[in-house]
Amino acid sequence: MTTTSSPRIVVLAGGLSHERDVSLRSGRRVADALRSVGVDVSVHDVDSDLVPALVQLQPDLVWPLLHGTSGEDGSVRDVVQMLGLRLLGAGPRESRVAWSKPIAKTVVSRAGLSTPDFVTLPQSLFRELGARHVLDVIVARLGLPLVIKPSRGGSALGVTLVTSPDDLPQAMVDCFAYSDTALVETAVVGTEVAVSVVDIGDGPFALPPVEIVTDGPYDYDARYNPGRTEYFAPARLSQDVSRSVIGAALAAHRALGLEGISRTDLIVDEAGTVWFLEVNVAPGMTETSLLPQAAEAAGLSLGALYRSMVDAALSR
Incomplete structure (x- = not known):
């Protein structure tokens, strides 16, 4: 859908998370694409000037392209809504649910999706019970290989594939550098796929799946x-x-109550079973990010697609 007048859009990018640089790149790319189709866009960091700027500008829509805690845990979205402004994407409550990987996995599994078996363990538990005892129980319960990841966060920061019990302690240390709670899940071997979901006015639809092939882990550098x-x-x-x-x-998008945009990460095993890993309510929009690649594979102009997403968000 399109409109005749140009809305005023504020893109939020930056913040103080470990993913700040990626967020800034995403924000610039989206702003440039929207400007190419005549949309009035400004990009703002999340700092002490943000609230006064939003009050003064009174934009028609705020598009959070913040990766990491404040951008995806619902807090900045809460502030935007308290200012009486509209958001593109998930609302604060839905964002909080999707941001927590263990909660999101629980919600989608209840909706009938397959997700690898997992446990969630806070750092304090290792201190109280003894790391070696807890790690032994994990291996006995879930087996190997395992994936260790922060219970919240993105860009594969703090994520380790563990194939030997000897590598578990260091994997936990790396994980706790980014979160005080670890998600430990059974590793599924197969084809890694990401599916982006967008809404341009007629309800959510999926862009073409993107297959990811990397020599080694799909970590921050590889992304x-x-x-x-x-x-x-x-x-x-x-x-x-x-x-x-x-x-x-x-x-997954519907079960989590998401709107506007999301990206779901999946693995397809040799038997063809599709396994849900996690969902992202503020997917990356950089030159190597998966959603823009999917849009281009569908033959869509990024500027036109983003403009249609903006118009759809304004019409809701």
């Missing part, structure tokens, strides 16, 4: 430095499996 990772958009999946991953992403 944001060109050359480390090979992407296939659309993913090299059979029609049936492609429909399954799209269905899983849409089901």
Whole structure:
């Protein structure tokens, strides 16, 4: 859908999380794309000048492109709504649920999606019970290999694939550098796929799945430095499996009550089972990010797509 007048948009980018640089790159890319189709856009950091700026500007819409805690835990979105301004994307409560990987996995599993078996363990528990005893129980219960990741956060920061019990202690230390709670889940071997969901006025729909192939872990460096990772958009999946991953992403989007935009990360195992890993309510929009690649694979102009998303958010 389109409108004849140009809305005033504020893109929020930056913040103080570990993912600040990625957020700034995402914000600039989206702002440039919207300006290319004649939209009035300004980009603002999350600092002491933000609230006065929003009060003065009174934009028609605020688009949070903040990665990490304040941008995805619902807090900044709460402030935007308390100022009486509209948001593009998930509301504060829905964002908080999706931001917590263990809660999101629980919600989507109740909706019928498969997700790897997992436990959530705070750092304090290791101190109280003894790290070695807890780690032994984890291996006995979940087996190996395991994925250790912060219970909240993105860009694969603090994430480790563990194939040997000897590597578990260091993996936990790396995880706790980014969060005081670790999500430990059974590692699923298969094809990594990301499915982006957007809404341009007729309800959520999925962009083509993107397949991720990397030599080694799909870590921060592999995500944001060109050359480390090979992407296939659309993913090299059979029609049936492609429909399954799209269905899983849409089901997760709806089960979590999301709006406007999301990206769901999945793995397809050798049997064709689709496993939900996590969902992102503020997916990256950099030159190597998955949503822009999916849009281009669908033959969509990024400027036109983002403008339609803006118009849809304003019409809700």
